[in-house]
Amino acid sequence: MSQPVVTSQQAAAARSKPDTLTNQQRKTRLAWLFLAPSLIIIAIVAIWPLVQTLYQSFTDAILASPQPVHFVGLDNYKRLLQDISFRDSIATTVRFTLITVVFETILGMIIALVINSNFKGRGLMRTAMLVPWAIPTVVSAEMWQWMYNDVYGVIDDLLMKLHIISHPVAFLALPSTALPAVAAIDIWKTTPFMALLLLAGLQIIPSDVYEASKIDGANAVQQYFRITLPLLRPALMVALIFRTLDALRVFDVIYVVFGSRPDTMTMAVYNQQYIVNFSDLGYGTTISVAIFIIIAIFVVVYVTIFKVETD
């Protein structure tokens, strides 16, 4: 991580330029100079808004309103604790996260193992995996919405031909199937990305480990659970954290397919509604803070589990 990257240059520069500033001081000043534009932009577009979010969550601010803003203490947070709709949106988000992360991990693992084998066309397959990942979520959501159409859609048609359903089902409209159906869109779009992350992890496992275990008489299943999975754990962990964070803040696919439909609202959709549709900055930012904390808890839990496991 932090090797002494400039030591010999320091020596060279020190010889050529005697100055009041030491060489290290000059380097440090220069480094901050190079960092300055990026840090200023990040401060303006991310850190300052974050501080503002926290502050506004203690006020009754209304967006673009001439009315004076009052400090209301913990009122918004009290309201949040009573807010059943927000609780529902947390439950929806967690369900969505569980469904998508579990399926994406299992399917992604299978695809990664397949691509990691030696066969004709693996290059083509790896390229094909990049395409769903690269397209906008809005596009994948539109494509699937049309496939889900209960009159002219291909999914109902195929399921009926296979005699899995006897009459057309509006999967996205039914409360019982809406969330799994929209999760399927996310799984389709993101599984390839998961596969590529896991594939990168698989490819740094040295092949002689497998050869040695083969000589010792291990079969494929033993090899997978005793060698592949333990050695893949770091890559798997990183992929899981990335995917969980993404799933917890899911907005695009839900918003495109359902708009602000109450029974399928995730935390982010609920939050966006308060800010953009209701202009309720005070309560909206309170929801933001809550989402931030919920996501942070997940990260801490993951990292703790990972630390315990590696020790």
Place this chain on the structure above:
Amino acid sequence: MATSIPAQPATPRAATTGSKQSAGKIVSRVLFYLLVAVILFYTLAPFYWAIRSSFTGASELFATPISYFPHKPTFDNYAKVFENGDFRRALLNSTVVAGVVTLLALLFGSLAAYALGRFKFRGRTPVLYLILSMTMFPGIAILGALYALIKQFGLYNTLTALILTDLVFTLPFTVWVLSSFFKQMPGALEEAAYVDGATPFQTFYKVLLPLSAPGMVTTGLLAFIGAWNEFLFAVSFTATPDKRTVNPAILYFSGASGSSFDIPWGQRMAATVIVTIPIVVLVLIFQRRILAGLTAGAVKG
């Protein structure tokens, strides 16, 4: 360094032993290729369906039983989409926003990445952690405050607002990935430049920047794709069709017919195909670089 992926030895699969080896081998090969076929079908079939629908006329598209191949392929949907001024405008807006965001992120990001990748100074580690945490930052957490800021500065419903807010995630990402590229460069050339009396800035842009071109291309591509696909800010901070980027434009796409009862799915599918094409072309051309960039940040953990 580009971790271009070398051909790998086969992973453990069907460890066949004994006399039935050849028969078992053939069966496992067949099953394996069947699995490959299933995966490719799953990945690509939705694209086929979008393309098929985009070339199907309305009378055939809205008829049962549905046809799996357009009997009378037509460019009608595409013609109508391109006649739609709002959609043409949205394509232009998206190109401008994603392009400017990418350029700004590379310009400022490469300087910062150079400092983080090649200099040792106090405060380097905290800055790295700050950047890393920013790359995982949930945009929704600052939506309200950003919205207020944008209104305050009169930037609501402008492309400038989208460019600025897209930097929230593209800039930290660019700095992070590029700094890992810079760190992996050999130090010898840099030293030679210093010995020859080059200033650090000259060293940066005459020696290191050309060397980092592959990394810049990779990072720039990923930043471009990220900005092109951005939706939350795009749908929240724009209000009129002439300021929309393609993603909200597709969402609000109602077609030219004006009838609110039937959604023009043929045209919608044509629009999604049009939006997807530039991304797919970029992916096909630069697939190795993209893979390298995606895994550079992730695998090291």
